[in-house]
Amino acid sequence: MVPTGPTGLINVFRKMNKYLLGVGLASLLLTACTNGEQLDNPSRGTITVAADESFRPLVTQLTEAYAGIYPNVKFNVVFKPEQEAINLMLQDSARIVFTTRTLKPNEQAVLTKLKIPGNATRIATDGVALIINRVNTDSLITMNELTGIFSGQNTQWEQLKGGNRKGPITLVFDNNNSSNLDFILKKFNVTDMSKLRIFATKSNREAIEFVKENSSALGFIGVNWISDNDEPLTAELSRNLRVMGVSDKPNPISRDDYYQPFQRALGLEDYPLRRPVYILSRETHPGLGEGLTNYVARDAGALIIEKLGLWPTIPYNREVNITK
Numbered sequence: 277m278v279p280t281g282p283t284g285l286i287n288v289f290r291k292m293n294k295y296l297l298g299v300g301l302a303s304l305l306l307t308a309c310t311n312g313e314q315l316d317n318p319s320r321g322t323i324t325v326a327a328d329e330s331f332r333p334l335v336t337q338l339t340e341a342y343a344g345i346y347p348n349v350k351f352n353v354v355f356k357p358e359q360e361a362i363n364l365m366l367q368d369s370a371r372i373v374f375t376t377r378t379l380k381p382n383e384q385a386v387l388t389k390l391k392i393p394g395n396a397t398r399i400a401t402d403g404v405a406l407i408i409n410r411v412n413t414d415s416l417i418t419m420n421e422l423t424g425i426f427s428g429q430n431t432q433w434e435q436l437k438g439g440n441r442k443g444p445i446t447l448v449f450d451n452n453n454s455s456n457l458d459f460i461l462k463k464f465n466v467t468d469m470s471k472l473r474i475f476a477t478k479s480n481r482e483a484i485e486f487v488k489e490n491s492s493a494l495g496f497i498g499v500n501w502i503s504d505n506d507e508p509l510t511a512e513l514s515r516n517l518r519v520m521g522v523s524d525k526p527n528p529i530s531r532d533d534y535y536q537p538f539q540r541a542l543g544l545e546d547y548p549l550r551r552p553v554y555i556l557s558r559e560t561h562p563g564l565g566e567g568l569t570n571y572v573a574r575d576a577g578a579l580i581i582e583k584l585g586l587w588p589t590i591p592y593n594r595e596v597n598i599t600k
Contacts, residue, residue: 318567
């Protein structure tokens with residue numbers, strides 16, 4: 277029967293409103309539940325992590341340790357030259373990225389346009405290690421000498437103080453776009469590389485192998501590749517290599533004026549070629565990226581940083597209770 281009259285129509289509208297309200301609430305609840313399932317959190321989910329290739333040992337150990345604590349976590353880790361790794365994060369192809377620098381203004385503008393504040397957390401101090409072939413017994417160099425090399429003035433090993441080799445100096449890096457090369461070029465204000473004898477491989481490991489096979493090579497790598505004494509790979513890679521000591525004094529008078537890029541010299545800021553390590557994030561909710569960052573910066577992840585021979589920004593607090 278079709279209702280007629282004002283009273284009947286009012287009743288129909290009331291029933292329709294109740295029905296529509298119920299459908300609307302059900303849709304909202306369904307959407308909320310669906311979105312809730314899609315959002316990761318610090319103990320569950322999958323995200324992509326990008327990192328400069330020079331940090332492969334560090335990032336591998338940190339992500340594996342965190343996933344070992346939370347079995348419902350998965351990290352898809354992508355290693356690229358630093359600029360490419362940052363671009364992945366800006367393009368929303370990675371949630372967080374391990375780098376040696378914060379975002380440039382034009383890069384931050386990409387996130388700002390999307391109303392994403394972004395976040396940068398400093399987690400450690402790292403060093404660029406200078407490595408030479410084992411037959412090259414002079415393993416000391418000054419910042420002045422390095423300035424001469426990167427200005428194109430010093431091109432031969434015999435031009436260096438105490439140099440026991442002859443022939444051209446071949447500068448070896450892991451990649452044309454790597455953080456190692458970018459850091460060194462900025463450190464020594466290099467704007468023209470045409471005068472330099474530079475050879476770029478495809479990874480830190482390849483750079484290490486090149487130096488092992490070429491006595492004229494001077495290699496530049498991330499120190500975490502050779503500073504973890506508990507890793508068999510460290511012993512393997514370090515074989516037939518020397519890690520150079522670097523002095524920022526113009527005229528050092530003893531070996532004590534030179535420092536290698538290992539933990540104490542990084543922490544006390546004695547090693548001249550030290551640099552920060554950051555985690556950059558585009559995350560907009562308390563998710564898995566934030567969980568990993570907190571673990572690394574403020575929790576037991578600092579122990580892994582120490583194990584790898586770097587200096588954590590916030591050392592892990594070890595509490596020891598002594599009872600009589």
